[in-house]
Amino acid sequence: MNKKRVIVIGGGISGLTAAHRLWELDRERRLGLQITLLEARDRLGGLIETQLRDGFLLENGPDAFLAERPWALSLCRRIGLEDELIQPQAERRRSLILHHGKLIPMPQGFYMIAPTHPKALSDCSLLSFLGKLRVRFERFIPPRASDADESVASFVRRRFGREVLDRIAQPMIGGIYTADLEKLSVTAALPRFHEMERKHGSVLRALSNGSAGEVVADAEKASGPRYGLFLAPRAGMSRLVEVLARKMLEVELKTNSPVEGIERKGKGWMVCLRQGHTLQADAVCVALPAPQASALLKRVAPASAEELAGIPYESVATVNMAFRREDLPILPEGFGFVAHPGQAGGVVGCTFSSVKFTRRAPEDSVLLRAFVGGAMAPGAADQDNEKLQSNVRELLKKTLEIRAVPRLVVIRRHPGSMPQYHVGHLERVQRIERETAKFPGLTLTGNAYHGVGIPDCIHQAESAAERICQGSERLI
Template identity: 45%
Template structure:
């Protein structure tokens, strides 16, 4: 008589916790969900909704973005994510007729020189003809190829780099407001290596930004042609979901099991012992035990939950500074704008001493954002250079933006829609030495098996960079878990 074999113990799938339900956390969850390796993952989000700063609201016939209203396709990661969740046919390009940046110059809204992209003039004549720059400023810019390249490889601020290569006036009138519109940052502290390394590389390899632009290096012929006619940013490479950025959030979330998405759950700490990660809520109640943890929280929140695991890591995370801004959204009839603009919006140099960072005419970028005959304007207030303005109450913020728009574009009458979105301390500031700090953070995190960090705080603030960061973190987790599975080990 043969003795029956004992039943094998059930194989439990590895468990992974994802902290944070913004686009980074959602992208990490989707990558785990798509894996051939069965993963029992859980996502924890403190807010009652998913998406983080990406949020679209419908109000009185207006489709209003409360933060980012598009993403860049120069890097494929966000576009590929949208395609995987079924949105490929819903991505709208920007209106080609308005692909230009405007800048406030001595109280007037003017076109930025055609072909001037952030810090590199693609064409000489539009810059020389531009009323934004004085004759002295134009001559200094024209002398850029004669400026010797910097031999020191130490990090340099955006302000220092731009003044050195392009001159003070070009920095103050063009570079500072264009960069400020992206990072809401102080360019005196902003790191070139962390934010615009391509220009550092161009100086090193060509000795001149002008010579690098004329060479067309790092660009396809189509990109080079487009940039010769665009200003400020590469608007031809921006897209948005037809129904707004919320559509991307909702499409990703719809691909995920709802019972694994825990909203309204604030994580207070994580601990690790005996190879097991324990996630605790803010009341120190255990939410679960896991083989790996992917932390996609802002770096200061990440520092708080990891302080008991690694104080040195927490200190480095907490040292990354953040700036905030408030967004005032106004819906008006087009007849109320008595001096219409012919671009997607305008940026405001700090030397103008105004109370706006920028204004975006959102309905000029993409269709379907307003009722017929109406315009949606978003005014940005605060940032690193005027943080106190962002903290004003709603009535004061609305009044400030209306007064500025009345002066700059002739806005008259009462808006049909008035909405304020506040984002305090939500934009990471890539200050001098940022990449060195990130390298230290990554080294310290690598010493804890199963711990991954992802998000805007590290190597890119845009939606594509956040998606890429999330997917790389998830893939590292999968590689580790697959290795443990093949060796028969866990933890």
Template identity: 40%
Template structure:
């Protein structure tokens, strides 16, 4: 059937608020849908910053390739790889170096190797558990009981820490599993929702009655050998509508040669090539509903207001901004939705990049280490970048990235000098890093990391239900259904699919409110 969005009709207009990877993915998908249907669609991406990409930013200086935010794509979540291949960048994909398979965790002030045969902090077998030197005899005995513990059947949400302690016991949970998962989710394991962050573990308990038994069976059935490729680590998509088939990659993580920041830049180029527009350095400060008429019903359109006084009436809106920013925009006409979005907590973080001659960079025999909360360090994790990603530092030099921002702390209140000094003190004690760095960079991310507390999925279900009366207003981004880059791409594309369908429905009625 021919699309109602067809040549010869007035172009419908869409604004994507937010030029991070979720907003860019949404805009690209909308333009591609319009082209494939021979339709006319005006798509504009409005971004408050001077450049697109959100937290995906790469600095290249003096032979160093420094990621200011995320450094890779998780290949078990396909949408990131699919987008890279769709853009023709597949030949520029690079996998981690050999050292990346070795990671460490801090225990009693020392770096200890991560136990082998674990996936997401869960032992894949009793043998792997008992071979791990990180745990005491009592801790191993308690965790060994996990396959015989009855699964939880009431479907209630719980925190990451509570879930892991219930299944594996306090020692294994607190010493390895909870810090590892909290590091991935960048939050407090005592408050983060297990269902919203690691639903795959909840499914293992439900389907197999045991995490260990589920890990082992999934590993055998998939023929994989190792935690990084275990299919239990795959998160099911929140929505359908992807345009490309799933694609596998032999490495669990990949990045782009020259830095992951190339990805949003290339998406933006493609958007412009398809007739879309990117409007940087422009902040959307308000939205209002254009009513359908005296009879009421669903909105006819939306009017978007910019900080510079400009305004535009559009037929659809993708809000690809943090939840707190989306809350402020919808509050005048969706106060209940705004209240729920504003309640999603965010934390501030900072990334400190340091470069040293290799002989003064301390341990570099792996991809890095994480620091559990009970170690009471300033640093939460550190990546030995030049070991993990060859080619990111000049010959003879080492590049490190340290992360700061523990639950309840705001590292951004500290000046750069104190941030760097405290990071250097931790790296000296934990990894033997010595002397003055040859290069220092501090990247500050205020209110950047959404936290999914217990009950997050219920909150988002209520938001989705309320938005059914606004089918041409859709949300996408890290604050909702996954914080990783592939998660955000998936959400952006799913938002575009939903909005495209709603626009087709809209185009069957006369345009109003212009």
């Protein structure tokens, strides 16, 4: 049988998952695919990078994935990684918010920005009396007349008031997306809240009518009763990359292979590599961040290339810092804190890594990890190492009273790594999808489109692979 060649461009979790799903479908349906993955750098994994150093397990990129979004867990099950997954230490399971220099526990019984029952609101120490009154008033605020997208800030201000926006939404939602909530799209980032207002007229009414139950039920359905909110391989996130790569034996995984362009060639594709080298393919899956995808599509799909170039990306940095246990005051209960970066020297949050997960540091040490940069702290991630380190240490001194010199510091910059889903994002993605759908054998996937988290990247990549295989009979 004549093999049909599929080329996946990009060796981050999106590209690896796309290649793996193609490999699975090829085995299940005997499609006769020859799969090649091309990665520019000398290693696979993209933003995922676990480092072992001096007895510490350092995560320079993502450190866990949400079990509530089922696709990462499902992939781990299929590749035999489920038994290696660990959960954060249950007894410490809570997060803190930095507010006016103080670490305050995240409100319990809240579904992100909204209380799911009246006691959750009355117990919430982050909001003032007037702030709480304003939240209660949400039930009486009429829904917005228009269905059009709006910013998360506008949505939260309109429904819950300014305090919830400043004290809860910006550090929490802004931290997840490293975004400015005045620009972040509510339909892309908080689609459930948008739906609750649309269907029930009020978020609080929706939650008391049972939507909160649905949220919990969805989470349980997705992850099964064994799992809490977050999961990670015991040996760190790079283990996922390693097992995935090892599993798909017949897939050709080529590192040091940056792609410079793609072109239509007859019914298929020509993939252009360095020094004029080319590869022919029947289908191409572009699993790259939007700016790099835009550069590749310029000649083939100029309108989509322009739309892709319009998706902004922000830079972030991680600063892993280890201290001797004896030098450290007692850490507050929790896995770490989130902060308003404008108030914390560009630091978006700090994870107590060796508290969150066991065996991340030698017995006599504690490992912390700060997350710096994003849209609310422009330039913060690009500062030199000394400045980055001193900003983080300054914050740790103020919040946790840590004055000791760290015994280990590892800084990793991720320039242009966090896509910003601005208002109108989903319409933009639809336009891109409409244009690229006109090209048989071309699919796009990655964190630029329908979700930034690892489970969402996995879901999108698997769907992209399935689209290729649905069309595989037409590929040649």
